[in-house]
Amino acid sequence: MPMDPSSAMLSQALLLLQCIILTLGQYDICKSLVSTDDGPTWEYYACQPKPMSMKEYMQIRVEPPDITCGNPPERFCTLENPYLCSDECDASTKELAHPPELMQDRERTGLITYWQTVTWSRYPEPLLANISLSWNKSLELTDDIQITFEYGRPTIMVLDKSLNYGRTWQPYQYYADDCMDAFGMLPKRVQDLSATNVTRVICTEQYSRWVGSKNEKNVRFEVRERFAIFAGTKLQNMDNLYTRMESMKGLRDFFTFTNLRLRLLRPALGGTYVQRDNLLKYFYAISNIDIPARCKCNLHAGQCSLRDGTLQCDCEHNTTGQDCSACERGFKAKSWKPGSYLPTPNGSPNICEASGTSDKCNCNQLGSFHARCNDTGFCQCREGTTGQKCEDCLPGYTWKQGCVPNVCDDELLLCQNGGSCIQNQKCVCPPSFRGVLCEQSRCQGEKGCDGASACYLSTLTLLLCLLANSLLKASA
Numbered sequence: 001m002p003m004d005p006s007s008a009m010l011s012q013a014l015l016l017l018q019c020i021i022l023t024l025g026q027y028d029i030c031k032s033l034v035s036t037d038d039g040p041t042w043e044y045y046a047c048q049p050k051p052m053s054m055k056e057y058m059q060i061r062v063e064p065p066d067i068t069c070g071n072p073p074e075r076f077c078t079l080e081n082p083y084l085c086s087d088e089c090d091a092s093t094k095e096l097a098h099p100p101e102l103m104q105d106r107e108r109t110g111l112i113t114y115w116q117t118v119t120w121s122r123y124p125e126p127l128l129a130n131i132s133l134s135w136n137k138s139l140e141l142t143d144d145i146q147i148t149f150e151y152g153r154p155t156i157m158v159l160d161k162s163l164n165y166g167r168t169w170q171p172y173q174y175y176a177d178d179c180m181d182a183f184g185m186l187p188k189r190v191q192d193l194s195a196t197n198v199t200r201v202i203c204t205e206q207y208s209r210w211v212g213s214k215n216e217k218n219v220r221f222e223v224r225e226r227f228a229i230f231a232g233t234k235l236q237n238m239d240n241l242y243t244r245m246e247s248m249k250g251l252r253d254f255f256t257f258t259n260l261r262l263r264l265l266r267p268a269l270g271g272t273y274v275q276r277d278n279l280l281k282y283f284y285a286i287s288n289i290d291i292p293a294r295c296k297c298n299l300h301a302g303q304c305s306l307r308d309g310t311l312q313c314d315c316e317h318n319t320t321g322q323d324c325s326a327c328e329r330g331f332k333a334k335s336w337k338p339g340s341y342l343p344t345p346n347g348s349p350n351i352c353e354a355s356g357t358s359d360k361c362n363c364n365q366l367g368s369f370h371a372r373c374n375d376t377g378f379c380q381c382r383e384g385t386t387g388q389k390c391e392d393c394l395p396g397y398t399w400k401q402g403c404v405p406n407v408c409d410d411e412l413l414l415c416q417n418g419g420s421c422i423q424n425q426k427c428v429c430p431p432s433f434r435g436v437l438c439e440q441s442r443c444q445g446e447k448g449c450d451g452a453s454a455c456y457l458s459t460l461t462l463l464l465c466l467l468a469n470s471l472l473k474a475s476a
């Protein structure tokens with residue numbers, strides 16, 4: 001049968017569209033038009049907005065209000081040359097002012113611009129400052145937070161975060177040149193963390209020791225290194241990270257925030273004790289705060305935009321709200337669910353479906369005993385299945401052509417001996433263990449279980465033999 005030219009063009013266009021989709025990153029688009037036997041239809045995917053530089057959108061508040069220098073004008077010195085005190089901060093002169101917005105400007109001219117505090121002239125009273133950053137939007141970190149300090153990094157500081165628009169706060173990371181002395185905590189590095197304790201709040205000494213104010217200006221909150229524990233050093237296996245985020249609830253929340261706060265508790269000291277005779281060299285100065293993150297849209301939006309001065313998800317899948325965390329009116333046939341990264345690579349969109357139509361009696365054919373509901377309008381669900389149409393799984397079950405009982409669970413760590421749980425269905429065991437839960441050592445009652453080392457030994461013996469032989473021959 002000859003193809004009509006317009007439908008040929010349409011299928012070519014669809015092919016092109018699908019190529020474009022394949023070349024886009026994972027979870028970039030929420031839907032695409034695909035060709036089927038019944039003509040083109042929409043296919044829906046889990047989706048998330050691209051990472052953005054969130055410094056452009058943040059509101060900065062500095063406390064106490066009189067902590068910014070320049071009112072009245074003040075001279076200051078530097079740690080490297082404490083006797084050259086020719087610099088001045090003066091809030092009334094543009095060139096000499098150091099207001100908070102200089103922490104988030106773009107520095108297009110190449111000139112470094114920075115916020116600066118008053119000096120520590122009131123020593124021994126501590127020099128304290130809080131910098132609160134707010135977005136009025138839930139965000140998810142996608143790379144390291146980086147704070148750039150001019151004239152030396154603080155010797156004691158805390159990074160806090162809030163998940164509820166600033167109502168309650170929790171520490172995110174402690175920074176000190178001596179963690180035990182400042183916070184009574186053992187110093188740790190992110191390299192010390194593993195899959196089981198990646199969300200631990202640590203105190204690090206890595207960014208607070210004196211190395212010269214020009215040598216290292218940055219203080220980081222390491223996101224990449226934490227991702228790398230699951231995704232590999234080059235983040236080449238993000239699927240694994242996303243799979244973990246689905247099963248370990250705390251992991252996703254760890255990277256989520258609505259506000260951040262820096263509590264600056266003691267400035268740079270130049271590697272020695274505080275010198276009372278020259279307090280004009282102690283102060284804080286920050287030139288930049290980088291926050292690479294994406295809007296949290298519960299995998300229901302591929303874009304996030306500024307509306308009425310606030311970032312908002314452009315919700316798809318018939319969801320609504322700033323974070324797409326509810327079904328739109330008239331689409332509440334099922335309870336709202338976030339999209340899911342699983343199954344990889346496309347995830348599940350979990351779209352909100354239209355409510356109020358009489359087909360609510362069509363039961364899910366895999367999840368229920370009968371295709372139609374019974375006389376009282378109920379679908380009869382199979383074991384482990386729930387929901388009005390038997391389309392959802394009870395806790396402890398996973399959808400796989402119907403609900404099947406979970407074999408393993410990352411939160412309960414049912415896989416033993418270091419095995420990892422894949423999609424609740426299978427433990428992947430380390431080489432020396434086997435069994436459904438990796439509970440059996442391969443060595444039990446089997447010969448040659450240390451085959452690899454035996455082989456290695458025999459090769460080594462062989463080489464030694466050959467070497468000995470040739471030595472013997474040479475000496476003969």
Ligand SMILES: *[C@@H]1O[C@H](CO)[C@@H](O)[C@H](O)[C@H]1NC(C)=O
Pocket residue numbers: 063064128129130263
């Ligand atoms: C910084 O914030 C903390 C927590 O709200 C508060 O206890 C402290 O007094 C603040 N410090 C300054 C200098 O405002």
Ligand SMILES: *[C@@H]1O[C@H](CO)[C@@H](O)[C@H](O)[C@H]1NC(C)=O
Pocket residue numbers: 136309310312322
């Ligand atoms: C925060 O965002 C919400 C939702 O978009 C909006 O209603 C509210 O006015 C915003 N608040 C501020 C202070 O911008």
Ligand SMILES: *[C@@H]1O[C@H](CO)[C@@H](O)[C@H](O)[C@H]1NC(C)=O
Pocket residue numbers: 188192193194195196197200202
């Ligand atoms: C995290 O766990 C690893 C081993 O799983 C351990 O070596 C390390 O000390 C732990 N780190 C912290 C900060 O508790």
Ligand SMILES: *[C@@H]1O[C@H](CO)[C@@H](O)[C@H](O)[C@H]1NC(C)=O
Pocket residue numbers: 042316317318331351352353354
């Ligand atoms: C909203 O739901 C309807 C019915 O389920 C569907 O046809 C439509 O494509 C959905 N819209 C979006 C944007 O997902």
Ligand SMILES: *[C@@H]1O[C@H](CO)[C@@H](O)[C@H](O)[C@H]1NC(C)=O
Pocket residue numbers: 374375376377378379380381
């Ligand atoms: C219909 O199914 C529901 C749920 O399984 C059950 O409680 C109810 O007794 C059933 N009614 C009839 C008439 O079979």
Ligand SMILES: [Ca+2]
Pocket residue numbers: 102103104105106107112113114286287288
């Ligand atoms: Ca700046």
